[in-house]
Amino acid sequence: MKFLMIGAHQDDNEFRLGGITEKLVKNGHQVRFLSMCNGCGGHHILTPEETVKTRAAESANVAKLLGIEYDVWTDSDDCALVADLETRRRLIRYIRNYNPDVVITHRVNDYHADHRAAGQLVQDASYMLVVPHECPDAPAMREMPVILYNEDHFKQPLFTADIVIDVDEQIDTKLKIADLNVCQVYEWLPYTHGEVVPEDKKERFEWLAGMDPHKWISDEEVMKLKRGYAVRYAKTAARFRKELIERYGEEKGSKVRYAEAFEISEYGKQPTKELLDKIFSF
Numbered sequence: 001m002k003f004l005m006i007g008a009h010q011d012d013n014e015f016r017l018g019g020i021t022e023k024l025v026k027n028g029h030q031v032r033f034l035s036m037c038n039g040c041g042g043h044h045i046l047t048p049e050e051t052v053k054t055r056a057a058e059s060a061n062v063a064k065l066l067g068i069e070y071d072v073w074t075d076s077d078d079c080a081l082v083a084d085l086e087t088r089r090r091l092i093r094y095i096r097n098y099n100p101d102v103v104i105t106h107r108v109n110d111y112h113a114d115h116r117a118a119g120q121l122v123q124d125a126s127y128m129l130v131v132p133h134e135c136p137d138a139p140a141m142r143e144m145p146v147i148l149y150n151e152d153h154f155k156q157p158l159f160t161a162d163i164v165i166d167v168d169e170q171i172d173t174k175l176k177i178a179d180l181n182v183c184q185v186y187e188w189l190p191y192t193h194g195e196v197v198p199e200d201k202k203e204r205f206e207w208l209a210g211m212d213p214h215k216w217i218s219d220e221e222v223m224k225l226k227r228g229y230a231v232r233y234a235k236t237a238a239r240f241r242k243e244l245i246e247r248y249g250e251e252k253g254s255k256v257r258y259a260e261a262f263e264i265s266e267y268g269k270q271p272t273k274e275l276l277d278k279i280f281s282f
């Protein structure tokens with residue numbers, strides 16, 4: 001099957017989907033990431049042009065690590081993505097040409113205007129994918145893909161965890177992905193949060209994780225921790241413990257430490273349980 005992960009920015013896909021991506025690739029599926037923006041806004045010292053180049057190089061490293069295809073719309077600046085007709089048609093053509101079975105993107109109430117626009121553009125494109133007279137230069141799909149949303153923490157309305165996947169075996173990969181995004185996780189994001197990053201490489205990686213990634217701690221302890229990428233992925237498992245137990249049974253579900261969660265969009269093909277089991281056969 002073919003999976004198209006559509007993020008507004010490079011790190012959106014990389015941080016939210018790294019675990020299932022590794023699993024999907026291992027299971028013989030084809031995965032492509034699209035970043036609808038070029039990343040130019042994500043630095044406080046580098047120029048926008050330098051930031052685009054740096055982020056492209058870092059994302060190429062992630063693509064290599066995961067064994068995936070990776071596209072960036074290099075002419076589309078950060079903080080300027082809008083759900084207009086021209087961009088919708090660009091996306092319709094883009095999705096049709098790849099012809100994915102599954103698309104994963106942002107919900108439309110995420111915090112960043114680019115995230116909301118990306119989610120809106122996917123929603124607006126979804127039905128048009130099968131309408132032949134719309135963008136006739138790109139052959140219409142015969143079937144809409146299944147569309148899923150990444151987890152977020154916004155409450156109006158609240159994210160529904162329709163699918164929660166155990167990514168315990170992928171935690172090292174997930175941390176490595178974050179570590180490869182040097183200009184984001186060690187420079188830009190700490191700058192915006194007023195955080196000081198340790199200079200020593202080993203210490204800075206521990207700081208990045210925020211907890212010992214291979215030592216079990218309870219949900220209560222996880223929820224007390226404030227920052228770090230292992231903490232972030234552990235919080236998803238803690239937040240959706242009930243769903244993990246439903247999916248994997250009490251014994252395994254209560255022991256999963258890291259997870260990724262997805263909501264089914266009403267605008268894509270509505271998957272049966274059989275299809276979902278085929279998509280997430282792990």
Ligand SMILES: [Zn+2]
Pocket residue numbers: 008009011012112115
């Ligand atoms: Zn983003």
